[in-house]
Amino acid sequence: MRPLSKSKFSLLPLLATLASASPSAPAAPGWQFSVKGNSGIVALEAVVVSPTLVLLFDRAQNDPLQIDGHPAWGGLWNLEHNNITALEVVTNSWCASGAILSNGTMASIGGDQTGFPGNPAIKPGNQAIRLFEPCTSPVGAGCTVFEDPNLVLIEPRWYPSSTRIFDGSLLIVGGMHEQAHFYNTDPAASFEFFPRKEQTARPSAFLERSLPANLFPRVFMVANNQTIIYDVEADTETILPDIPNGVSVTAPTDGSAILLPLSPPDYTPEVLVCGGSVIDQTLQPGNFSSQHPASSQCARMTITPEGIAKGWEVDYMLEARTLLELLHLPNGQILVTNGASTGFSGWNAVQDTVGNSNADHAALVPSLYTPAAALGQRFSNAGMPSSGIPRMYHATASLTVQGNFFIGGSNPNNGSNFTTGFEFPTELRIQTLDPPFMFVPRPRILSMPEKLAFGTRVSVPISIPNSLNRRDANVQVSLMDLGFSTHGFHVGARLVFMDATTSNNGKTLSFVTPPNGRVYPPGPATIFLTIDDVTSEGAMVMMGSGNSPPTLE
Ligand SMILES: *[C@@H]1O[C@H](CO)[C@@H](O)[C@H](O)[C@H]1NC(C)=O
Numbered sequence: 001m002r003p004l005s006k007s008k009f010s011l012l013p014l015l016a017t018l019a020s021a022s023p024s025a026p027a028a029p030g031w032q033f034s035v036k037g038n039s040g041i042v043a044l045e046a047v048v049v050s051p052t053l054v055l056l057f058d059r060a061q062n063d064p065l066q067i068d069g070h071p072a073w074g075g076l077w078n079l080e081h082n083n084i085t086a087l088e089v090v091t092n093s094w095c096a097s098g099a100i101l102s103n104g105t106m107a108s109i110g111g112d113q114t115g116f117p118g119n120p121a122i123k124p125g126n127q128a129i130r131l132f133e134p135c136t137s138p139v140g141a142g143c144t145v146f147e148d149p150n151l152v153l154i155e156p157r158w159y160p161s162s163t164r165i166f167d168g169s170l171l172i173v174g175g176m177h178e179q180a181h182f183y184n185t186d187p188a189a190s191f192e193f194f195p196r197k198e199q200t201a202r203p204s205a206f207l208e209r210s211l212p213a214n215l216f217p218r219v220f221m222v223a224n225n226q227t228i229i230y231d232v233e234a235d236t237e238t239i240l241p242d243i244p245n246g247v248s249v250t251a252p253t254d255g256s257a258i259l260l261p262l263s264p265p266d267y268t269p270e271v272l273v274c275g276g277s278v279i280d281q282t283l284q285p286g287n288f289s290s291q292h293p294a295s296s297q298c299a300r301m302t303i304t305p306e307g308i309a310k311g312w313e314v315d316y317m318l319e320a321r322t323l324l325e326l327l328h329l330p331n332g333q334i335l336v337t338n339g340a341s342t343g344f345s346g347w348n349a350v351q352d353t354v355g356n357s358n359a360d361h362a363a364l365v366p367s368l369y370t371p372a373a374a375l376g377q378r379f380s381n382a383g384m385p386s387s388g389i390p391r392m393y394h395a396t397a398s399l400t401v402q403g404n405f406f407i408g409g410s411n412p413n414n415g416s417n418f419t420t421g422f423e424f425p426t427e428l429r430i431q432t433l434d435p436p437f438m439f440v441p442r443p444r445i446l447s448m449p450e451k452l453a454f455g456t457r458v459s460v461p462i463s464i465p466n467s468l469n470r471r472d473a474n475v476q477v478s479l480m481d482l483g484f485s486t487h488g489f490h491v492g493a494r495l496v497f498m499d500a501t502t503s504n505n506g507k508t509l510s511f512v513t514p515p516n517g518r519v520y521p522p523g524p525a526t527i528f529l530t531i532d533d534v535t536s537e538g539a540m541v542m543m544g545s546g547n548s549p550p551t552l553e
Pocket residue numbers: 078081083084085086
């Protein structure tokens with residue numbers, strides 16, 4: 001990595017000379033990767049909790065960041081100062097999931113039951129519910145992770161998924177009871193809720209059927225090569241067509257899935273499921289190779305009776321990827337980033353690990369997917385730089401309130417391992433991926449109410465740079481859940497477009513909020529204004545009452 005950044009710096013004076021010698025206009029700004037600093041723990045799980053802070057969790061292990069005389073495994077990454085504040089976490093958050101409740105409290109769900117040698121502070125985490133209350137301090141002063149030993153999951157869960165639903169509570173899905181090295185060999189084949197809706201977990205035929213490669217099921221839901229719609233109120237599973245061509249898309253064959261942007265008036269849901277691998281699941285880990293090609297397949301389906309009857313439409317990414325991330329841009333495009341072109345999640349399990357990694361051939365160049373383009377023309381990486389840093393197993397990515405992407409992590413090792421001389425050591429460098437609009441005058445949302453009710457028209461003051469102030473400009477207003485990132489997928493991420501107009505003088509934006517919590521589950525949201533693909537900084541709001549989700553009794 002060092003020679004690369006050195007040559008970049010030595011090129012800068014040359015570029016400056018060329019630019020000053022040339023009378024032509026400066027080139028339009030492009031996408032840029034920028035290394036921001038060192039996170040001290042692996043950014044294994046990442047969730048944006050405020051305009052300036054990303055909450056990170058790692059495995060409780062031997063990370064360099066210290067707290068109270070032992071290695072930390074939680075922290076708040078500051079997007080403004082590019083540094084990290086360690087957080088005291090009691091239980092092991094390794095391969096936990098999480099989401100933010102309707103009242104703004106982040107809940108980290110499940111984790112690993114074991115400790116790690118040399119870090120005696122750790123308590124078992126597979127039944128844990130860790131709470132991080134809304135944090136108003138821009139630097140996270142006084143913000144802590146709270147763990148009540150009496151507040152636990154019904155079933156122990158390592159590798160579960162969790163997402164906020166229409167009533168503001170979390171649906172918690174699957175996982176396994178104990179640690180296993182590749183397949184789900186001790187399944188928690190059930191659903192439960194936080195706060196609880198009943199005192200026993202709901203068994204799931206789907207999670208039984210999709211064994212053994214069904215860890216971290218993606219919610220609409222997809223696990224292995226199977227998909228369902230789960231009706232939370234009726235507790236019924238409706239079977240949808242399998243992902244085509246035998247591609248399995250959940251750990252250890254990690255693909256990624258995303259709900260495409262929802263638009264008024266119908267908010268018709270469409271899902272996109274990309275990457276993963278085709279494997280013979282009767283074989284054992286030692287029979288697999290780190291050179292096993294991942295899939296480039298992307299399957300897309302409209303989740304209506306007609307769409308389901310039509311089935312999956314198959315498309316292809318520009319390269320094969322496993323352990324990838326799919327992320328919304330506020331203009332409705334999808335960013336494809338992170339991952340590897342061969343191999344699997346995990347470490348030291350396949351016959352020919354690379355360093356300790358089960359995966360190889362890091363996919364370094366992101367691409368953009370344009371949902372409305374014609375089939376076959378939706379993917380492009382024109383003008384996209386290479387990240388220069390492999391982001392494979394245990395890496396994360398998230399859109400930030402500033403409108404750029406936070407990218408961190410990668411650790412296909414047993415604990416942190418900074419030994420030199422092997423491929424894919426523990427990666428602590430944090431990068432941003434900055435879209436071109438970060439380098440030009442941007443529209444601004446000048447103020448926003450703290451809370452927004454469903455189904456109402458809202459007017460807010462804005463400013464629009466002259467370069468974009470035209471009546472025929474394309475104005476988009478998106479209401480976004482930035483989601484929770486881990487293991488190459490992004491649970492809870494959602495983009496709802498809102499009908500919007502700007503006033504003739506360009507000083508007022510008027511938009512209509514979504515009709516109800518089934519279109520946007522009540523809870524924190526970030527609103528972005530995009531004019532001709534130039535996006536403002538986001539404004540964080542509370543969508544709905546901000547009340548706590550319902551509890552039993
Ligand atoms: C982060 O950087 C800011 C600005 O330099 C500084 O005030 C703050 O103390 C730093 N925080 C940590 C945890 O290093």
